[in-house]
Amino acid sequence: xxxxxxxxxxxxxxxxxxxxxxxxxxxxxxxxxxxxxxxxxxxxxxxxxxxxxxxxxxxxxxxxxxxxxxxxxxxxxxxxxxxxxxxxxxxxxxx
Amino acid sequence: xxxxxxxxxxxxxxxxxxxxxxxxxxxxxxxxxxxxxxxxxxxxxxxxxxxxxxxxxxxxxxxxxxxxxxxxxxxxxxxxxxxxxxxxxxxxxxxxxxxxxxxxxxxxxxxxxxxxxxxxxxxxxxxxxxxxxxxxxxxxxxxxxxxxxxxxxxxxxxxxxxxxxxxxxxxxxxxxxxxxxxxxxxxxxxxxxxxxxxxxxxxxxxxxxxxxxxxxxxxxxxxxxxxxxxxxxxxxxxxxxxxxxxxxxxxxxxxxxxxxxxxxxxxxxxxxxxxxxxxxxxxxxxxxxxxxxxxxxxxxxxxxxxxxxxxxxxxxxxxxxxxxxxxxxxxxxxxxxxxxxxxxxxxxxxxxxxxxxxxxxxxxxxxxxxxxxxxxxxxxxxxxxxxxxxxxxxxxxxxxxxxxxxxxxxxxxxxxxxxxxxxxxxxxxxxxxxxxxxxxxxxxxxxxxxxxxxxxxxxxxxxxxxxxxxxxxxxxxxxxxxxxxxxxx
Ligand SMILES: [Zn+2]
Numbered sequence: 001x002x003x004x005x006x007x008x009x010x011x012x013x014x015x016x017x018x019x020x021x022x023x024x025x026x027x028x029x030x031x032x033x034x035x036x037x038x039x040x041x042x043x044x045x046x047x048x049x050x051x052x053x054x055x056x057x058x059x060x061x062x063x064x065x066x067x068x069x070x071x072x073x074x075x076x077x078x079x080x081x082x083x084x085x086x087x088x089x090x091x092x093x094x095x
Numbered sequence: 096x097x098x099x100x101x102x103x104x105x106x107x108x109x110x111x112x113x114x115x116x117x118x119x120x121x122x123x124x125x126x127x128x129x130x131x132x133x134x135x136x137x138x139x140x141x142x143x144x145x146x147x148x149x150x151x152x153x154x155x156x157x158x159x160x161x162x163x164x165x166x167x168x169x170x171x172x173x174x175x176x177x178x179x180x181x182x183x184x185x186x187x188x189x190x191x192x193x194x195x196x197x198x199x200x201x202x203x204x205x206x207x208x209x210x211x212x213x214x215x216x217x218x219x220x221x222x223x224x225x226x227x228x229x230x231x232x233x234x235x236x237x238x239x240x241x242x243x244x245x246x247x248x249x250x251x252x253x254x255x256x257x258x259x260x261x262x263x264x265x266x267x268x269x270x271x272x273x274x275x276x277x278x279x280x281x282x283x284x285x286x287x288x289x290x291x292x293x294x295x296x297x298x299x300x301x302x303x304x305x306x307x308x309x310x311x312x313x314x315x316x317x318x319x320x321x322x323x324x325x326x327x328x329x330x331x332x333x334x335x336x337x338x339x340x341x342x343x344x345x346x347x348x349x350x351x352x353x354x355x356x357x358x359x360x361x362x363x364x365x366x367x368x369x370x371x372x373x374x375x376x377x378x379x380x381x382x383x384x385x386x387x388x389x390x391x392x393x394x395x396x397x398x399x400x401x402x403x404x405x406x407x408x409x410x411x412x413x414x415x416x417x418x419x420x421x422x423x424x425x426x427x428x429x430x431x432x433x434x435x436x437x438x439x440x441x442x443x444x445x446x447x448x449x450x451x452x453x454x455x456x457x458x459x460x461x462x463x464x465x466x467x468x469x470x471x472x473x474x475x476x477x478x479x480x481x482x483x484x485x486x487x488x489x490x491x492x493x494x495x496x497x498x499x500x501x502x503x504x505x506x507x508x509x510x511x512x513x514x515x516x517x518x519x520x521x522x523x524x525x526x527x528x529x530x531x532x533x534x535x536x537x538x539x540x541x542x543x544x545x546x547x548x549x550x551x552x553x554x555x556x557x558x559x560x561x562x563x564x565x566x567x568x569x570x571x572x573x574x575x576x577x578x579x580x581x582x583x584x
Contacts, residue, residue, distance in 0.1 A: 010376075014184075014378070016186055053177065053179055053200075053201055053381065053387065054179065054386070054387045056386055058386035059386055059388060059389045060388055061154065061155065061385075062155040062156065062157040062388075063127070063154045063155070063156060063157065064157060064158070065120045065121050065122050065156050065157065065158035065159070066121065066122060067121050067122040067127055067128065067129040067130070068122075068128075069127075070128045070129065070139065070140050070141055070142050071141055071142055071143075072139065073136060073137065073138050073139045076138045076141045076146060076251070077138060082246075084248060086136065086137045086248075087137050087138065087235065087248035087249055087250055088138070088188070088248070088249040088250075088251070089246050089247075089248060089249075090188040090246065090248075090249060091245075091246060091247070092245050093187075093188060093234060093236075093247045
């Protein structure tokens with residue numbers, strides 16, 4: 001079932017993608033094809049497959065609670081689009 | 096502290112609290128950056144993992160998992176054998192990955208409860224779950240006035256600090272019950288050493304879901320989520336305000352809107368936060384970068400075995416074992432270190448009642464004044480025990496002990512040696528005291544006449560004169576007896 005234009009707009013909003021009408025139409029068609037392709041999974045016979053919440057074989061991969069070095073402030077801010085020298089600077093957020 | 100009286104609105108109040116508690120780990124949840132975010136310069140405790148840089152992979156902090164299990168067990172939760180992390184997707188500048196690693200359908204724990212008294216009535220509140228996630232960074236708004244700010248500043252030192260979410264069932268029926276639940280919960284978290292309990296600074300945070308329904312109704316009313324309450328007082332005031340606001344809307348025949356409202360202390364009101372109403376669509380999915388956890392029963396049982404006696408149980412034991420009043424037992428067990436100090440005093444031979452009186456009285460005052468607990472003071476538990484043994488044996492009286500306590504609290508010292516050195520020993524020799532009593536009677540004819548005329552209070556002033564003449568060292572009971580004998584003779 002194809003996505004309706006509102007669903008495409010909603011997904012675009014969630015992904016913070018500003019799409020114009022033409023882009024939305026094209027993306028919608030792409031998404032339809034992707035979903036269609038993946039939906040092949042729903043036709044697989046899984047009556048003999050046990051339910052699971054994990055696909056890898058690993059469990060309990062953890063580390064001890066020991067602090068190690070961090071980046072310097074300068075390094076942390078190096079790739080930021082904007083800073084004030086100490087902080088990342090972003091457009092005003094009003095709560 | 097005065098709280099607004101709980102007004103009976105005629106509706107049944109339904110409250111559930113969601114509490115977030117930062118864990119007292121040394122490093123962050125999924126990376127080895129230091130978790131000490133308050134003291135570091137901005138953005139100096141970050142790494143590719145907590146900055147959300149491409150290709151960085153998280154690794155679970157084992158201590159954070161164990162602390163969450165400890166908390167869950169203290170709150171009577173079950174620990175399922177299998178648990179996993181999930182991504183909660185949303186965009187906000189304090190979370191550079193674009194998602195928070197949290198837990199969705201298979202949390203670390205579930206189905207617990209907390210019991211406590213509300214105005215003497217035993218109350219039980221279910222704990223839906225305790226799960227583990229990561230904290231976000233902090234935002235500062237440039238400029239003094241928020242509305243005029245043109246940019247916001249982001250510090251990511253806090254981003255990735257281990258955070259527990261404790262979701263309570265909607266079992267609370269009043270603002271009083273909600274506050275008491277939070278007081279008890281905080282006490283337990285601090286007791287078991289997983290959180291520092293600081294509501295003001297936000298290492299412990301509380302949101303409340305509040306709704307009203309007609310008494311007897313089974314369906315829940317429209318719920319409002321209240322945020323920004325950073326003290327017990329604020330929690331009580333905000334919920335009380337919200338109950339009254341909702342009751343007014345319903346009384347007027349209106350309908351409530353499901354929304355988030357922030358408590359604004361200065362206005363004493365909750366205010367709608369419309370900007371946060373953007374349809375949340377978190378699109379949770381299993382975190383592909385973290386293998387799940389299988390917590391063995393051995394691990395869970397070893398964590399359970401290490402949980403200290405919790406405050407309420409300890410208070411009950413203090414009452415029965417040491418014969419303390421319920422009030423004294425509650426005060427002495429409220430803080431774990433204080434309760435340990437009390438038991439150390441009793442173990443050192445101080446009688447249970449004497450230890451309680453001194454610890455809650457003069458010692459508490461000195462601890463407050465100097466910001467040093469007895470256990471960390473120069474005098475220490477041993478020194479106080481030695482001092483109180485001198486009172487017990489009659490070597491010094493109570494007022495001398497108070498003076499010595501105050502003098503030695505910080506610097507420490509041997510009370511017995513000081514008593515000998517300064518001649519502070521109690522004057523309990525009958526002949527010696529009799530002479531002083533005779534002098535005082537001689538010098539205070541009016542007080543003596545008043546006492547003989549039936550004024551009991553006059554005796555106290557005479558006792559005071561004797562104490563003064565002996566520099567506070569007289570055995571007060573003996574002085575009183577001697578005075579009575581002489582004056583009635
Ligand atoms: Zn980091």
